[in-house]
Amino acid sequence: MIAHIRKLFEVVSVGIFVLSLASQAGGQEIPRVFILHSYELEHVCGEPQHVGVLRGLAESGFTEGVNLAVQTFPMDTKRVNNTPQLMRLQAELAKKAIRAFSPDVLVTLDDNAFRMVALEFVDSQMPVVFSGLNMRPETCVAGKRWLESREQPGHNITGVLEKLHSLTALRVQRKILQSLDTVFVIADNSTTGQAGMEQFHEELAAEPHDFAVREMVTDSWEEYQRQMLAACNDSEIDTIYPMALLLKDASGRAYTAPEILKWTSKICRKPSIPINYSFVKLGVMGGVGVDFEHMGMQAGRIVGRLLKGEKPGNIPLEQAERYALVFNLKRAKELGIVIPEDILLAADYVYTE
Structure with missing residues (x-):
């Protein structure tokens, strides 16, 4: 009988301990x-x-x-x-x-x-x-x-x-393309878009370089389409740096990164640089992007x-x-661009579809 009571006491003690832990896990203790x-x-x-x-x-x-x-x-x-x-x-x-x-x-x-x-x-x-x-x-x-x-x-x-690592991104893109003189940067006019453009300027101003920059800031989906079509047909522009993540059309419909980047990749025959490595999955050819x-x-x-x-x-x-080095090989193939093997081997992510 005494042994039975002792065993029962041990079981109850363990139960109280477990309940105490559960109480701590469910309350302010964690x-x-x-x-x-x-x-x-x-x-x-x-x-x-x-x-x-x-x-x-x-x-x-x-x-x-x-x-x-x-x-x-x-x-x-x-x-x-x-x-x-x-x-x-x-x-x-x-x-x-x-x-x-x-x-x-x-x-x-x-x-x-x-x-x-x-x-x-x-x-x-x-x-x-x-x-x-x-x-x-x-x-x-x-x-x-x-x-x-x-x-x-x-x-x-x-x-x-x-940190965008913009200058590194342009240098890597130049090595891939063998020649890169002019980049077209387009951003939206949101707080984030303005800050991104400011940071781009700061990073390029921090070190000597010979890249020429054309830029555009807009909140309009229609204006974005016009400017992007013009840039993609301009023989002097070598690559695109898309930073516009929120645009609205004349009816007020909003376009965010997936719609904007997929449309851009569909109509544009120029390579583009991702500010975010996830952009590569949306059709951006790739290079250096923020490792979020x-x-x-x-x-x-x-x-x-x-x-x-x-x-x-x-x-x-x-x-x-x-930063992440990431590429979309399907997009590169569409553009007829061969990414050098040493760069490809150093990539953090490579998407084939």
């Missing part, structure tokens, strides 16, 4: 991270960053569903909520969701989530980590002082700045440091460390 997307969940820029953030957290010892709770909110500001009024509404909904979830760290992906939501939490008790910020951090204050310096942010916000997943991993590692007790104000801003 870290909580909120990931706020500027765009839709499957967006070519946001999705790989999200994957990277979770990988960086896992490297740091925090795995979703095991010892980490994660909530995600897509603002969808490219495809659907792409007017100022709709963006503001999404920002308010996101802020409510964040406050309800009460995360230990807020992660924002790309510019709109940062400028419309993250800056509302400046100097709050909640650390904020951004990924994929195109805007120069010194200029996107929006009336709020959130940054003392890149080396010592000083407040509750830090993160990873996007690795950029997200950098942000995830920063989040891991914060969860372990470091202060965001002491963690320097980082730039995206890596």
